Amino acid sequence: MTIPTRLQYMEQGSLLSDSAMISDVVKLETGKIALVLDQTIFYPQGGGQPYDQGTIQNSDGSAQFLVDEVRFKEGIVYHIGTITAGSFKVYEKVILAVNKERRLLNSRNHTAGHIIDCALYDLGMTLKPASGYHFPEGPYIEYYGTMEEKERAELINKLQVAVNNIIEKALPIHIALVTLEELKRLAKFVPDYIPADKPSRAMTIEGYPSIPCGGTHVQNTHDVKQMTIEKISNKKGNLRVSYSLAHK
Secondary structure, eight states, X not given: OOOOXXXXXXXXXXXXXXXXXXXXXXXXXXXXXXXXXXXXXXXXXXXXXXXXXXXXXXXXXXXXXXXXXXXXXXXXXXXXXXXXXXXXXXXXXXXXXXXXXXXXXXXXXXXXXXXXXXXXXXXXXXXXXXXXXXXXXXXXXXXXXXXXXXXXXXXXXXXHHHHHHHHHTTOBEEEEEEOHHHHHHHBSOOOTTSOSSSOEEEEEETTSOBEEOOSOOOSBGGGGOOEEEEEEEEXXXXXXXXXXXXXX
């Protein structure tokens, strides 16, 4: 029985290289290989954020593995990709390296989504989050409920000003593992699906209520750089705030 993978990115989101031990080597029907490790710094796709990519190699570099995608299932993280040199075996120590540029872009996009949450808070709006899509192509945040066209038109400029203000302040971003009860005290909204029998993860932009979040984030709000509120629309009973980031 494979032991659940220790998720290092949950506590050390800025860690981009580290070591681990191989727990299993799985041959997939697609022809690719999935490496299962005792611990990982690779973020698996989930929570509206894309998976990390990067490399895994053995201690002397004679075996090389290209990580194309990362998936999480029943407590296990699967690093899916291709062996480009040598071979790997169970219990072997390996070195992990996450693609820095991809991780940073995904972290910027994810943090940007929560900056919108905080900007709405500054505007005195208590919209309940429904979902988030933090991919580079067309990211957005959705909230329960809808708005009339006139309200949306008035909100977009106000929201842009509030977002810019938060980014310019370079507010520190804190990540902490807390109990469910603590999370309920720190956050304005806590989804019903968060379990009570294990630690919850709170993401906090300093000065604002915490947000339940398992994704990766930048160190402070200024690291998001330039952000544009593209449009605010009604989508299937939800209010969607679409945004984009400057490339650098």
